[in-house]
């Protein structure tokens with residue numbers, strides 16, 4: 001089969017090769033084929049003749065070439081590994097309470113509104129468009145317990161061309177009277193939802209779907225042991241991922257210990273119900289014992305680090321360095337609306353600050369935990385997230401053969417929040433400024449599987 005090139009980018013690419021290796025590729029020529037895969041990547045193409053020769057070799061034409069300016073660059077798309085689409089209307093409000101009170105006062109009443117699909121139709125298209133505009137090419141979503149509204153979210157994600165993992169939330173106990181399911185309806189609706197998403201029509205029909213169902217027990221407090229068991233079975237039968245919350249808040253942990261006294265710790269509760277494996281994403285993981293860390297590593301589950309939420313709900317400060325030292329997979333999450341920002345750039349900044357808090361408080365003890373570096377933060381936002389969703393061989397950086405999920409960054413847009421000074425601002429300084437000062441105004445275009453899904 002001959003490769004048909006549909007787009008070629010000429011300019012600077014920045015991506016992670018590993019946790020510590022951030023690569024800048026100058027004068028790069030990157031070709032995307034008509035199936036959205038990276039067909040070629042040539043480095044140091046410094047003259048027009050070489051550029052023309054390469055284009056000719058791939059039987060492409062000059063009109064396919066997008067020429068980046070000296071300040072522009074391409075980045076891999078961001079992965080938000082934990083986001084409550086249903087909580088988007090609450091982003092920026094309700095920061096006065098800790099987790100359990102916050103859930104009861106602000107979160108459950110809002111989520112209950114999604115019993116109406118009409119309400120979902122007002123909210124979900126905006127959520128997905130806003131995340132795409134912020135550069136989130138892959139999102140792992142919590143919806144609500146409601147089947148029809150959650151199906152609608154899956155459809156919106158697919159229609160807008162985002163890569164998405166969509167979870168119908170499960171809650172059969174310790175929940176408000178008006179926002180709870182029976183175990184029977186919870187399992188039945190989950191299976192129906194999984195079937196619905198797995199049967200969504202692809203475009204073109206012969207490519208794998210960008211949308212995947214994810215099993216979503218809200219957290220151990222809201223799920224009976226019977227429900228957790230049933231969900232473990234559904235996840236196994238369909239070979240699909242699992243997400244939940246783990247060890248976010250000390251009151252939460254105490255309640256779990258009370259509800260499940262037969263299990264050693266919170267992590268073991270999920271493990272016992274077959275919900276902890278290489279496809280599992282656990283949000284937070286702040287207060288884990290060394291035994292729990294070992295179990296997470298053994299099962300190859302991942303942690304979604306949601307630093308904005310951890311600060312905002314005063315849940316604690318996650319020691320990401322320790323997770324990484326243990327060899328645990330880590331990605332970033334916004335956790336809207338526990339976190340008030342929808343942008344992974346915000347998660348990057350708060351992850352940086354959280355790691356400095358950990359460093360400062362470890363500074364006088366035996367074990368010092370160095371703060372996260374720029375290469376590490378970049379990795380967590382892209383490749384780390386890709387690992388959590390088991391797509392590390394598909395997305396996350398610009399390796400030939402991977403799918404082209406990318407952001408075209410333009411530091412010079414009108415009203416840009418980052419200032420540059422030609423005399424001193426080399427591309428590495430511009431990149432760092434974007435990571436700490438930039439916002440969606442600087443994200444000129446967003447691509448998922450080679451298709452432009454946001455921007456001009």
Ligand SMILES: Nc1nc2[nH]cnc2c(=O)[nH]1
Pocket residue numbers: 084099103107218219245248309335338
């Ligand atoms: N941050 C957060 N933690 C939770 N634990 C259980 N539900 C939630 C939620 O909606 N947000």
Ligand SMILES: [Zn+2]
Pocket residue numbers: 082084245283335338
């Ligand atoms: Zn959450």
